[in-house]
Amino acid sequence: MKCNYTFNYLTTRLRGKWLFAIAILLLTSSAFAQSKIVTGKVTDENKQPLPGASIVVKGTLTGTQSDFDGNFSISTSQDKEILVISYIGYIPKEVSSKGKSVINIQLEPDAQSLDEVVVVGYGTTAKKDLVSAVSTVSNEVLKNQPVARVDQALQGRATGVQVTSNSGAPGAAATIRVRGTSSINGNNNPLFVIDGFIVGTSFNLNNINVNDIKSIQVLKDATALSIYGTRGASGVILITTKNGKGAQSGKPLVSINHYSSVQTMTNKVNVLRGQDYLDYKNEESQFVPGASGFGEIDISLPLAFPSGVEYANTDWIDLIKRTGIINNTDLSVSGNSEKLNYYLSFNKFSQEGVIKGSGLDRHLFRVNLGLELSDKWKTGVTFNVSNNKSENNKVNFGNILFRNLPIRPVYNQDGSYNAINPESASPERNPVADISLRQDYDETTNIVGNTYIEFKPTSSITLKSTFGTELSYVRRNQYLPGALPERLESNLGGSASIRQNQFRSLLNENTITYKKSFGDHKLTVLAGATWQKDVAENTSMSASGFVNDAVGFNNISLGSDAATYRLNSSYVQRTFMSLLSRIDYSYNSKYSLTLVGRRDGSSVFEAGNKFAFFPSVGASWNVDEEEFLNESETISKLKLRASYGIVGEQGVRPYNSIATFRGVNTYFNENLVNGVIVGTLPSSNLSWETTKQLDLGFELSLYDGRINIEADYYNKRTEDLLLERKVPGTVGSTQLQNVGVIENKGLEISLNTQNIVKDNFSWETSLSISFSKNKVIDLGGAKFVDLRLPSNSLAGTGIRLMPNQPIPSFVGVRYLGTYKSKEEIIADGFEGKAFIGSPRYQDLDNNGVINEEDKVILGNPIPDYYGGLRNVFTYKRLTLDTFFQFSVGNDVFNGANSTAIFGRGDENISPSVVNRWIEGVNETSNIPRAGTSTSIFNPVSDLWIEDGSFLRLKSVSLSYNLPVEKLGIGKIFKRANFYVTGNNLFLLTNFSLGDPEVNNYGSGLEQGVAAGSYPYTKSITAGITLDF
């Protein structure tokens, strides 16, 4: 039913767009009514079609662009017009149309600019002259992917870039690590730069449309990064959006893209069902240490859940899940004329998540303009406005997997929602009620605008000033109605909260570029000055005791319980001021040298310590330009690169060096009063974290570009790590200090091969694979630093940093199974604490106590290698694009196991307890018997650590490019493309909790923790792209 509805919806929507498209068509085509049509095909030196080549009637504004298959069709007003056919990186050709109606053109590569242009910080450079390691992801690999966020599309695509989904929730962020984790307390997220504007490391990627992106460059080595100074150490991701340059002249290109997806949950997790739970609990209730002290069943004891009573058997997962739906529409108009180029786009994305009540709605508008004011003056603007409304997940999925008891009914006998845990009699949330009653959404409005003015007084000098801003406003509204069963139970009334976050950033950058060639010498000198100011203002308010649920957060003053009123506001400001410079020199296209330096100042450091300098040097050698390789049949390109430099990371929260008081409350005889105490310890003499990075790389092309290999080795050493370091309790708890050293090493290889290149059939393969190793070298003398606790704090810390170990390491004790005999218990010295059939751990120091001293290293979440494999098959107009993603050697910390087999408290238990130790029935089982869980400390153990390696068919897409000419609709459409894409259709893993690609703690250091986040999905998408 749902699908039908969607299809209808789709067609009605399209009908609207049809009219729009036809209107545009009529308007534009009327201007060229009486003309001769010339058609043709543009191909490259290998006779491969060149889509997007420009065809212009010489001396006029009339022009067009070749389509996906290199085909074009152009109207000329006279018979003997000259057509100019051009494409970036190729020598333009002029052809007379005299007497011809079909012209096929083969372009020859331009040796001078064979290479693509690569965007680097504060400029662009020809790939040939590039001395840095930069991963490029073009829009070509992003297309046909039904993803709302660009990070989701980046997974497995770029070497050295590890992208891990934090959850499957609509619009959820992913964690991105460029060449590993290099900071402890600081930031490890890459810096995002959109069209030259620095939006920072925490930019919400929901605010940018994947379809607006022209290319993504990931800067990885020191030469590329040090131009970003103190903000570059975790990598920089440059996003370039589309513009009207290279589009056809005169006539605008209208493009419509629509897709619809259906999604289903992939986390197939079994939970313990009703009768099995009852059996376990009844067995538990009759367990006693007994006279022997080693554990017995006393059948005289009453059963916890005696028979004769009807117990529910609720499948909570089934009650909250649904089929997810995504609808996405992109509409763009682009073009250029002599002085102006433009790209305008609109996007609407809506998603209903696979958990009822969750979803995302987005509207996005973009305007990119470039204008030539005169020969010497240019100006332009990029402007993006987005509005996101995300319906936050109302249920706790982790609870549904591990906590909610199957014997708990959804409804009471009187039809009201059940609110009581039948085991403990405590009030507990009811997921079904949560979905229907809770209100919880975020609304984000984000504007990024960037304008520039450029002045070229001479041919070699360019002055450019940019002024940009990001304005962001986030409001989160939450209302817990008094009608929620757990609130009714305690007569709490409704509770509302509103959180607002206003962020503004202003950036001004001024650069001067001097570019000149002297014979064989080419020199580019860039110098610049920038400043940026970021201000975040937060306010929040909450109130409870609403006696009526009608208004909720829309009139928070109706919260009647004054004791629950909470008001907060804060103001945080950061400022940056920098000078930067880069010198590129190349000789005879063979040897290139780049020197970079940035002097960076930041407000977060204390006076006298605010500035630092980050230099780097890189060089490359195009070996193929040497005579001995000039004539080589095999090697068409060989380049060697090396770079070394220093990049920084500030990792400090603002105001850390200022001693402050913290506002607190206290009570006297139930009267609330305010108070203050000394706040967190101020830091002193903090400086930047500095990352020194060596990069060695080569690029090799064989057999005329049929085989391309790019490989990089890197070694990053981060010193003066900012560490929230434990200080003596007499001083406080922690203080931010510069201590510690971390090392990241790795090898990145990308391989691209054109396996088959035939007229009608081609097969291309791209493999990206990254090997990485990181480890802590030093923690300022500390033996270890504990990170966040896993979900059950009773079990002690399971994640820590330790010298000579990866970041982070999973630690715990070794689980040895169950005690099978008295003798084992006596030998271990656990009489009275352990019982036959109870868990047995390795007591390393044999002191009869399981504690910290018995912990060993059990694993780490860092993969040995990860990457992706893409295969593209093209047969005539049909293209099959498959993409596998893999990760090997990473461990997952399965937080669900914390209580899973111990039957603790009032939570559900792992279904594996069905195979537990039972006296006289199953005495070889290593799953503890019922009733022994509280007798012994059940710490983090190797039970919790699982292999998280996986191979996933991330996407497979089949698209068909309609022969618009043959169908006779060539006058209407330039291109019509249909596609079907499947995502996550196949997953190979041994992980017990569904999808091992988990990151419950988000972008923190504690990677690879699974504790039941919003489930991941698989989806099928159907889409259409139409160009007019």
Next chain:
Amino acid sequence: MKNIKISKIILISLLSFLVACSDFLDEKSKSQLSSESFFNTDNEVTLAVNGLYMLLHTSSLYRDVGLDRFYLHGADEVGANRAEDGVVHNYTWDASSGFIYGTYRDLYELARNSALFLKSIEASENISSDVRNQAIGEVLFIRALTYYHLTNIWGDVPYFRELPTIDELANIIRSDKNEIRNDMKTDLSRAFDLLPDVYSQDNLGRATKWAAATLKAKIHMMDNEWEDMRDECVNVINGSGHALLDDYAEVFNQFDPLKQYNDEIIFAIDFTGVNAVSSLFKSTRVNHYNPRIVKDEPKDMTRLSEFKSALASRNENMRGYGKAIPLPELARVENWEDGDLRYDKAIATSYLGFELKFPYFRKMWNLDQINSPRSNSTDNYVEFRLADVYLMAAEAENELNGPGNAYQYVNEVRKRAFDPDKPWSGLSQDQFRLQLRDERKFELCGEGDRRMDLVRWGVLVETVKNTEYRSFNNPQDNIAERHVLYPLPEEEILLNPALLETDPTNNGFR
């Protein structure tokens, strides 16, 4: 040419902006208070003092079984109903045990804040003398309470009167506990002079001069300074206006959140329960005294639903942990003196006609689901009450001069414990001493006085060895003489080895 000029102008103006804006990177915190601009008004001083009271509410101190682990557990009165908290109950704790560090850290946060605030308040010139006097008195009291706990638990500890620099604090050594306690006694005398007699309803929970006197008596008690101890106690008994309630059970009645301060209570840490703005003020300590229904109670599970309805009809439930319940010896009525009315008010072995599986401290539990639901209890932590002071007066007087003048104090407490009254008379000094120890045990059972009593009487180890524990606990096999003090936390010694300078054995634990 004109364009070049323009570009020059732009360039020069940009560069000059860079130079001119040298304060562009300066940081001023707009949303936080800085200590430099504080302590100028009466209200600011009161805010600082309030902050110190807040710090008493942490889990490692009074909110949960924080201080209870040192004062209540590990003696001969309280155990868990199952193998929980074994490290404490079995005397297997050592320097790396987490609870020791938590309490140590929280007490030093109090010590640092009080040192800084005291100096700042004393130095401030713009404050009215009433506010200043009370504030100084309260800070002196809280600091003395802090060091009372520190020296009780660890003996010699790091000590400072003015807040040292971060470096000095990080390398501080232990000071002689006698020096510290002498300073505290002097401070408390001063606090007694500065503090008011009583507070308005809105301020109940602040330290009065009688709280200061009681604390001073307690410190004298720990030092066996009988004369000073007696004098302070007598002063409180005669001068404070506090009085013993007629009904022993009423002393512990916390059901009405607005009537938690009765005449007998001298000082309590105020908890607010469900209405509190932060979980810090919702006591979870009572969870440990409260029974677990279903899991443990009632004894006859076939009557479970009947029992539940009986509780529900009173707005009650049993949703605690059952982890601080009387040991079997204390729970047996035959171990109490015949006719002791306190037994039924202190101990519960059945409730509403339902037999219970375990004994509980009826005086300490709170089954009310309106004001004291699970983990949201409004129960105050009663730190000092007058009956204790009476018994202290009796003990000190007996130690000084024998029983003659001591009977009056102990018999005042016994008067409400027996009907008809069973006053003491005709005891030798030694008999009086030994009987008083039991009197304290029964009168104060479950409140957290017993362990330090056993320590100061020098009988902790023998008492523990001779007590009957539940089968899963075996402290008698583990306790040794060194367990009268706790070791400084291992983490602390790792970070500051100077703590070993005065005692390389770390109270016998190294």
